[in-house]
Amino acid sequence: MAPFLGEAGVLVMGSHTYEWLLRQEDVLHSAELWQAWFGTRPVFVFTSRQLPAPHGADVRFCNGSVADHLSALEQAAGEKTIWVQGGGGDLAGP
Structure with a gap:
């Protein structure tokens, strides 16, 4: 995953x-996990x-479509x- 994530400047989900990510590893109470996974990349x-x-x-x-926020992404x-x-x-759909 590291080489792939190295190419990503921003993540969209x-x-x-x-919510699954937050629950799975209790990231809200272990913020260092978020940093280990995503670093300082913005996540939309x-x-x-x-x-x-x-x-x-x-x-x-x-809120809205990806197209609505494409320039920010x-x-x-x-x-x-x-x-x-x-x-x-x-x-990712139309």
Whole structure:
């Protein structure tokens, strides 16, 4: 995973994937795990709800479609790639 994540400048996920990550390892109470997994990369979470974020994590909550936020994603990624995970296929779909 490390080489793959090294190419990613920003991560995008749906709320269910994000909540699964929080629950699976109790990341809200072990923020160092978030840093170990994602480093300082911004993570955009698409949700219509208010969700907690691990202390010190650059989590940006978005509502709407990926297209609505594409310029912010591209700016956050810089010269690196945008990694889309989760979202039940809705995030990467048309």
